[in-house]
Amino acid sequence: MIQFFHVSKRYPSGQSALEDVTFDIPRGQFVFLTGASGAGKTTLLRLIFREEVPTSGQILVNGRNVSSIPQSKIPYLRRTIGVVFQDFRLIPRKTVFENVTHLPRLLGVDVQGQKRMAYHALRRVGLAHRLNAFPPELSGGEQQRVAIARALINEPEILIADEPTGNLDPDLSREILRLFLEVNLRGTTVILATHDRDTIQRVGRRVITLDRGSVALDQELVGTDPPSLDPSLAMTADPEAGDAAETPEPESQGEEDCSFSKPCVISSTRRR
């Protein structure tokens, strides 16, 4: 799904952000990306959605070489990747609904369809009742959840989160982490950058540790205290099917067969 081949990134100032990074993340995997501040986590994530271009090496995302795709194709790559930032990056003068439905609007989904998709995405993060609020009216945790809803609205193949819980209190952090795990259970490849070692130890999963731009460690961890997943956060198979406000969420399939220490067999439907 995501393959890095001897990727290096050096900024014009001469500072090296990544040095000969090679790894392969298969489809549907949950990966923690960790390392000290300045280790290159953010640069690595930015390379995946072509916010940065590698100085050398190749990056394949879903079979496409993102380091060489033309400028005009970048938006189409990004539509398959949901991105969540530590600082939320919401548009303050737009409502939650407008912030969340940007991509469906871009794809020509009609207003009714946008409403359904927004409702489902926001319900997953517990904010369906704040549809018409503006970001400045929301708490930090709520803003982060809106950002996650925006990233998830189009059922992306990949979800990238850069320190998504860095600004949140521990309870909210756990809630959001649980949400990412739920998303992963549905088949989305999740890469979560964090320097919170406690969370990583508790949850487990694959952990790629960066140190001064190089992969220092790439290991599978078994979680010491993995969170129990809340089924009410699981998404419907087709968010556009029926009236979102009245249709109860169907039970997600396959979740019972999953545990954090062994691979999951997931039956999911995905909007592409």
Place this chain on the structure above:
Amino acid sequence: MNLLRSWKVSLLAVLTIAVSLFIGGAFLLVSGNLSASLERWRGQMRAVIYLKPETSEADLRRLAAEAVRQPGVTAVQPVTAAGARKRFQEIFPGLADLVTGWQDEPLPASLEVGFDPAASPKARAAWLEGWRHRPEVTLVDDDREWLGQLETVVAVVRAVGLALVAGLLGAAIFTIASVIRLTAYLHHEEISILRLVGSTEFFIRGPFYVEGLLQGLLGGLVASGALWGAYEFLHARGRGSLVSAVLALDFLKLQDVAFLVLLGGAAGLFGAIASLRREAL
């Protein structure tokens, strides 16, 4: 949307383009009316062929008959020497004594020739040149000379207007480009978010192009409205005066007004494109 949000800077851009187009439109109006007057006068253009004193009345009629056969000549009025004197006395009664008491008629006989305005000016000039060299003729007075001078004046007015409009439009484009660059800068964060969620460049830049286009079109409309107001004012104040008759006889044609508005729109769009080409959003 941006037009409403940052209405003060947008107003500046609209007014700059409106001033440029108002001045351009004023020059268009003046030169258009001058040209129309010129055409009107050209339609009434005539030449006077003055004959030698010894030309008899029979010769005068023969020459008139000959002249009227020329293609492009619409009318020939033979004026005898006595007839010329009488007309002078009628037109200038105070100077009537000047032409009385002479042994011979003081004013020459002449042929007053009217031309078809559609006829070839070259053929007309060649024909008049032929008359100039005939033994019966002393002088050929052609209206073309002063009409030619007036045409030069119109051309100068047009050239000055064009140069002025080009300069002012340049300034207006620069203003619009600056306003749009400023707006883009103010929304830099929003634009980067739009890019991250997969917006195409057209989706991001499109609203800025529309903003420039709207500012330009609005400027064109304001200029046309102001021009019409100024025309109405001058027309009402100077009714019957020479200036009003020559310079502000008719308002701009609908296609000229449309041209001004579209020129404003084009300038606005060009400003937007130029500003976003230079500035990486």
